[in-house]
Amino acid sequence: MNKKVVVIGGGIAGMESSAHLAALGYEVTLLEKTDKLGGHLLNWEKLFPTMRMGKEVVTFLNEGVEKGKVNVIYNAEILNTKEIMNGFSITLNNNIVLESDAILVTTGYDLFDASKKEEYGFGIYDNVITSAELEEKFMKGEKITTSDGKIPKRIGFVHCVGSRDEKVGNTYCSKVCCVTAVKQSIEIKEHLPETDVYCFYMDLRMYGMHFEALYRESQEKWGVNFVRGRLSEACENMDGSILVKVEDTLAGKPMKMSVDLLVLMVGFEPSLGTKKVGKILNLQFGVNRFFKTQDQHTLTNVSNVKGIFFAGSCTGPKTITNTITDARAAASTIANYLSGHDIHNRIMTSDIKATV
Amino acid sequence: MIFDPFVLPFTIGLLILFFIVFYKFGGWIRKFSSEDKSNLKKALFSKNLFVACKEIFYESLLHRKIFRVNPKLGYMHMSLAFGWFLLIVVGNIETRIHSGREINGPFYPIFFKFFEHNRSTIPFSNFFVFLMDLLLLFVMTGVVLAIFKRFYSKFFGMKSTTKLKIGDKFALYSLWFIFPLRYLAESLSSAVYNTGGFFTGTTGDILGSFLPAADIYYYFWWAYSLALGVFFVSLPFSRYMHIPTEVVLIFIRNAGVVASKQYNTLSEIEVNACPRCGICIDKCQLNTSLDNKKIQPAYFLRDVRFNQVKEEIATDCMLCGRCEEYCPVGIKLNNIRVAKRKDFAVDYIDNYKYLPPDEVAKADVIYFAGCMTHLTPSIKHSMTKILDTAKVSYWFMDEDGSVCCGRPLMMNGKDKMAAELIENNKRKILASGAKIFVTSCPICLKVFGEEYNLGIRVMHHSQYLLQLVKENKLKLNLTDNNIVYHDPCELGRGAGIYEEPRELIKRFNNLVSNEFEKENALCCGGSLGNTKMSHDQRNIIAKDVVLQLTSDNPDILATACPLCKKSFTYKSSVKVMDIAEIVANSISQTEPEKIISRKEALMNA
C-alpha cells in the first residue's frame, strides 16, 4: 500500500510540494481552509522581477496538483491530531478523519495589519492604502485615483511597514516588499506617467536575480525617486492629501512632503493558521514567531516533531521562487524520511551538532 | 545598684546606638531650611504631635500598611515590633512596681529575671509572669517567621527577598538570636529558681530534667546580652536604621515638610526609613515580566543610602508608581528616582530658535493633543469630531505638530531644557484667552497641571468629555459592548483620575472590572520614564498586561492614553481603543443639525 502524506495549506508551497509528493508515488491529501487553491498568489497581478502574470504561475501549480491526482479537501479545518503507529490521525471539521505517515505544514504568512502602525494613518486617512490594496486595483483594472477620484500628482511608497521594526515586535526583513515597491512604482508610472513617485526606504534589498536591474530601470527609465529615511508619521492635510514626515538620512535633515496617495509596503507575519496548527501539532516557534526549523542550514524543512515537515513562508518570508524551490525540497526530504532514514536526527550523529 | 558584668555588652551597645542615632538625627535637622525648622518646632507643641504619635503607633508598631498588602508579612513585622515594644513597656512597669524606684539601670528590666528570683513581693506577680511569657511567645512567632522568610519567601506570597549587605548580616543574625537566647536564659533560670510562667517555666522544667541548668544559665544571659549589644551597634549601619528613622519621618511629615524635586534632607530621611520589606520588588513589572531584580526601590534606595547609585539602575525604571503606591513607608519613590537621575543628566539651556513662531487663536477651550497623540491620529480625530459636534469654541493648539510639553525631559532629569519649552507653550496658552485646557495625553496633563501655573483649568479629555455629556452637549448611543478599562499610570496613580473615565464608559457601555485596575493598574510598558529598556522588553510587558486585562474576553480594551494604546495594539487580539474613540463612535447619528466639520468650515472660509 502507498504511504500517505497530508499537506496543510493550499498556497504555493502546499500545491507544489503535493505535486512532487504525488509524483514520488505517495497518496497525498491537501487541506485548504478556503474554497480555492493558490493562497496569496491569487491576489497578485504581475510578478517581480519579470512582470509575468501571477495567473500563469497559478495555472502551472494547478496542473501539478491535478496531474498528481492529489486529493484536495476545501474549507478544511483541523480540530485535533493524534500520534498513531508510525504516523498521525487527523480529525477535521465535518468529522473527516485522515491517517497519514507524514505531515507537511505549509500554512504560510499573513500580511501585517497596517492599522497597528497607527502613526501612518491606515484606516484613518482615506488616501493611505496598503501595497495589497494597490495590487488589487491593478488586478481589477481599476484606475489609480485618490479617494475623491482625482488623479494623484504624487504617490509615496513606505517601505518596511511592520518589518524591521522593533516597536511592533517584528525585527526581520520581509524580503519581498522592496522589490514589490519597485515593481509597483513602475506600474504606476506606466499607468500615470505624469505622477511623481517617491519611495521612502531604510535600505533597498535587491538581492534576487534581476532585482537590481529592475531597480535601475525604475530610476533610469521611469524616474522613480528614492529617499533614504524612515517615516516618522503621516497626517492629513486640509485637502485630504497626506503630509509625511521623514528624516532624509542621506541629506541629513528632516523633511516634510505632501503626497496624494501613500502606499504602505506591508510585510509578512506568521499566519493565524501557522499559529493554530503549530499549537495543535506541538511545533516549535522561533524568535520571529515563524516555525523553527531543526537547523538553519541543513534541516530547513524539518520540524521538532518526528514525521512533520515544513515548506514555504511558514518558516519565514520567502519569494515565490524560493517558496517553489523550498516546496520541492520538502517533498524530497519527506521521501527520504518515508524510505526509512532518520532525518530528524541526522545532524545529531554528525560532528556538526557538537559545534552548533 | 544591682549589677553583673554580663550586662556590659548590652549597656555599651545601647549607648553607642543612642550616640550614633542622635548624631545622625542632629545632622538631618541641621540641614533643614529655616522654614522647615520652624515648622518642626511648631509641630512639637501642637496637636500634630498627637497625630504623628498615632500614626507612629499604627505604622511603626502595628505596621498596618504592610498588613493591608500582605497579612502574613504584616503579622511578622507587627509581632516583632509591637511585641518587643510591649515587652519593654510591661517589663518596665513590672520592675518599677517591684523595686519601688523611679530610676533603674537600663539593663535592670531587661535582665529582670536574672536579678530577681523572689517574686512574692511583687503585686500581681503571677499576672506579670503570665503576660511577659505571652509577649515573649508572640515575639518568638515573629522571629520564626522572619527566619522562615529568609529561606522560603514564597510562603509570604513573595517571589523575592532582598539581598544583604554586611551591616545587615550582623544586625539580622543577632536579631534572630536575641529572643531565642532570652527564651533559653529565662527558661534555664526558671529551672533553677522557678521564676517562669507557662512558656519559660515549662520549657525550664523540661530542660532542667536533662541539663545542669544551675551551671549553665549564667552563660546564656551573657549570650543574650551580647546578641543585644551586637544588634544595637550594627543597627545604624544596617537596614534596621529604618526603625528610629521612620518614627522621625512620620513626625517630620506631619509637621508639614514636603518633598521637593531636588534630593534633599527629607529624601535622605526617607531613604533611611526603608526597611527593605521587598513589597516594591513584588509589585514591579520589571521583576514580574522581565525578571529584573536589580532596580527596584529596595535596592535603589540602598544604593542611594550608601552613595553607590549607578546610572543604569537609576534610569532603568518606568516611573509607573506601582512601588510607591504600595510602599508601606509612603516614600516618594518616583521623586527620589528622578532627583537622582539629575546626577547623570546632561542638562543645558538649548537653543530652541527652531521652535515655530507663536501663532495663537482666541478660543474658550484649548485642545492639545500631545506628541504621542499625533502618533495615534484616530484619537485626535475623535476629539475634533466630538468638539465639533458639541460646538465647542476651541483652538487645536498643536494641530500642525507639537512643541513638547517638557515632561519627558523632566523625567530624565533635564529641568533646564524643559523650562524653555514650558515658557514657549505657556506664552501661547495665556495669549489665547482660553479658560479650559484639554489634553489627550496624561503625561502632558501632569506637567501642564503641576508645572505651568496657568491659572486656568487643565483637564484630561476623559474629564472634559464627561463634562460635555453631563452638560448635555453630547448625545451618545447606548451599546452593549463589554469594555475593560486600563488606568494609564500617569492618569491614575499619577493624577488620581480613576472615576471620570469609568463613569464615561459606564453611561453607554458595560464596564467590566479587572483585578488590575485603579491603584493596582499595571504599566503598559511604553513608559517614557525608562530610557534603558529595549522594545522587546516593552513588548513582553505589554503582552503580559494584555493577557491580564483581557482575561474575561471583553469586546474592547479601552484606555485613555495614546502611549498605552500603542503599546497594547501590537500585542492585543482584542480591539484597543482610546476613550475618545469610543465616545466619538457612539455620537448619536440622529443629531438634527448637520455637523459641519472644522475641516469643511475652514475650506469654505
Ligand code: SF4
Ligand atoms: S524587503 Fe525591503 S521593505 Fe521589505 S522588510 Fe526588507 S528592507 Fe523592508
Ligand code: SF4
Ligand atoms: S521602598 Fe518601600 S516597599 Fe520598597 S522595600 Fe522600601 S519600604 Fe518596602
Ligand code: SF4
Ligand atoms: S516605578 Fe514601576 S518600574 Fe520603577 S521600580 Fe517602581 S514598580 Fe518598578
